[in-house]
Amino acid sequence: MSSELKPYLKEMADLYKKIHEFESGVQLRYTYSPLEQAHHYRKEDIETVAEALSGPLDFTAEEVGKIKEALSSGKIDFMDLTSDNGKMSEDDFQLLYIISRPFFKSMKNTMNMDNMFWPDGSCSVCGAKPSLSLIEKESQRKYDCSVCGNEGYYMRIGCPSCLSENPQDINIITLEGEEGMRGDLCDRCKSYCKTFESSMIADHSIEYLDILSIPLDIIAQEKGFNRRAPNPVGLMKML
Ligand SMILES: [Zn+2]
Numbered sequence: 001m002s003s004e005l006k007p008y009l010k011e012m013a014d015l016y017k018k019i020h021e022f023e024s025g026v027q028l029r030y031t032y033s034p035l036e037q038a039h040h041y042r043k044e045d046i047e048t049v050a051e052a053l054s055g056p057l058d059f060t061a062e063e064v065g066k067i068k069e070a071l072s073s074g075k076i077d078f079m080d081l082t083s084d085n086g087k088m089s090e091d092d093f094q095l096l097y098i099i100s101r102p103f104f105k106s107m108k109n110t111m112n113m114d115n116m117f118w119p120d121g122s123c124s125v126c127g128a129k130p131s132l133s134l135i136e137k138e139s140q141r142k143y144d145c146s147v148c149g150n151e152g153y154y155m156r157i158g159c160p161s162c163l164s165e166n167p168q169d170i171n172i173i174t175l176e177g178e179e180g181m182r183g184d185l186c187d188r189c190k191s192y193c194k195t196f197e198s199s200m201i202a203d204h205s206i207e208y209l210d211i212l213s214i215p216l217d218i219i220a221q222e223k224g225f226n227r228r229a230p231n232p233v234g235l236m237k238m239l
């Protein structure tokens, strides 16, 4: 992995650090689970989340006020992030993603379903399709959910989005000079997953690897393939 980050990657990495800092700074009072009817913050947590946004992420008081209002309206459904229906603007999607991170982290911890098999290729906690995977020893392929951070197993060869098991549907792309990472592009549904050798997470979290490998997203998207889940700064489209 190149040690010098290109300027746009550095910008993304800095934003990711701020988002991570925001998320780590939020101590929710309530414990969330997917089984609830409403997928948003309870009254007692709205203030905490809104306050934390004005810290590392530099939201202005006016912006925080608007976000608080939106959260209090009860109309926000964080699960909209798991079904990319394209109804939201990219900015709204990104903001919703950032705000929802403590919520999904709580949900993942409540469910405690790490390392299970995902029979339908979707995250067993929040239902999102994966965009990241790790090849482990014995060639097992572990998927990482970009929405809630849950990890689970699915077929080594195949597409978790359309469930194709035909190896001919999958094309691999790599970056020159970058070892240990690749893109798995599915011709059948035009989605892709980025895959890392598991030894790479010794140095970086998978979320950080997602940022460092944005050049792979760019190549895949230039070829007409789509991410099924946002990256750790809430972006789906890189072009
Ligand atoms: Zn998930």
Ligand SMILES: [Zn+2]
Residues within 6 Å of the ligand: 159, 160, 161, 162, 163, 164, 186, 187, 188, 189, 190, 191
């Ligand atoms: Zn597919």
